[in-house]
Amino acid sequence: MDIFTIVFWTIAILLTVISLIKDKKKTFAAMKKSKGMMGNMLGEIIAIIFIIGLVLTFIPPETIKSVLGSANTFVATFVSALAGSITLIPAFVAFPLVGSLVKVGASIVPAVAFLTTLTMVGIVTFPLEKKEFGTKFALTRNVLSFGFAIVIALTMGVIL
């Protein structure tokens, strides 16, 4: 556990104790409600995690690297944004990977597109998002995020 997670655990436990002291009945009622809500999500979250495992096996970071570094910047940007939407690789793998590419002279535009869609667009988490917030919300948010990821990437290409 990193320091941030530990801090969050501490804050959460502290607040829960305060809540219990302040209003025991209300807190237990809230626990019951949250348990129901999160219980419904848990199965899907576990399913999603195993999908991530599959995706990582069939689209390993090396493949992504070759996509990011391909010659045609325009095509590479689009494909990189797509790759970022599908995969969910940990940030501590993604940054060194992209960093090593940029260092050897690859264009930063596909790199930024990839980094941004990696976290903001989630094709894998889409079913859960759709179930919890509705199709219209999930679709709008993910499509907009994809579009803006490309805008951010192109803008960075101009600025840097």
Place this chain on the structure above:
Amino acid sequence: MKIVSLIKKNKLIFLVALTYITVLTISPDKAMASVKNSVYYLIEMVQVLPVIFLFTVVIEALVPKEMIMRGFGEKSGFKGNLLALLLGSISAGPIYAAFPISKTLLGKGASISNIVIILSAWAVIKVPMLANEAKFLGVNFMIVRWVLTVIAIFVMAYITGMIVKKKDLPIDLNKTKMLEIKDDYCIGCGLCVKMLPEYYEMNNDKAAVIKTPEGKEVLQGIQETVEKCPSKAIILNKGAQAS
């Protein structure tokens, strides 16, 4: 029949299990590698989800609805957007961890725009991640990407707020509503507005509920409007909690 409904309810899990079985028969190595890859995320989930659970409990139990509405509601304005950005940025864990918290906030009156900001900031902006980015790609790169991302998040929030309305969200988010008007039935006669202007208003030729009723006398008045409504469009859920 029971099995069918069980599968229908857990479609995703069965689909994933089926995929794993298929991969296992074709290429056991790949299946094992996939399981191994998943373990990292499972550990992350175990570390983060209990905290998220506690936070949703605390929000539900401790934070009054008015506070959420003031902080993150439709009328919270730019200050609400900044607050949402801050909340999303100081968070921990992957984007799915933001779903329960966002849902709890939505149920307590947060606006859709602010939920988009929380979800997006939760996904992209994290202090340990920013440090990592600066280390591998340079401070300039990190700062420029951060600024552009924040701008994009705000623009996205406004666009989503315009496209998606609360009625587009799943029903269970709205079911705590005590009093509601079925838009499809309302004929816009304005009778309820005349009877109780404090609780109803006309909106695009349809009546709308503007306040959650509380107290016995008020409920009686509401009940009267329910009965008088010529198209029976007003629904009063007495069982729903006002909180």
